[in-house]
Amino acid sequence: MLLLFIAAIVPLLAVITALAVRRRREGPRLLCPACGGAVERDFNACPACGTRLRLSCPVCGEPVRALWRACPHCGTHLEEDPR
Numbered sequence: 256m257l258l259l260f261i262a263a264i265v266p267l268l269a270v271i272t273a274l275a276v277r278r279r280r281e282g283p284r285l286l287c288p289a290c291g292g293a294v295e296r297d298f299n300a301c302p303a304c305g306t307r308l309r310l311s312c313p314v315c316g317e318p319v320r321a322l323w324r325a326c327p328h329c330g331t332h333l334e335e336d337p338r
């Protein structure tokens with residue numbers, strides 16, 4: 256009985272996982288932190304309000320995104336609205 260239950264639940268889990276992976280591959284839409292407008296992953300600035308979306312870490316100089324709270328390269332905490 257238990258095996259029957261497992262045999263029924265495993266394909267179901269596989270389908271759910273496949274759907275989740277497919278959704279993740281499409282990727283969540285990025286939103287401008289300033290105006291909430293949709294921006295593409297490779298945009299340097301928001302086309303609607305001009306907010307810069309690509310910045311560089313003040314410590315290590317590696318490119319970081321405006322949405323990131325910390326630099327993934329050196330771990331420095333980033334200002335929310337650097338000027």
Ligand SMILES: [Zn+2]
Pocket residue numbers: 287288289290291292301302303304305306
């Ligand atoms: Zn914007």
Ligand SMILES: [Zn+2]
Pocket residue numbers: 312313314315316317326327328329330331
């Ligand atoms: Zn850094």
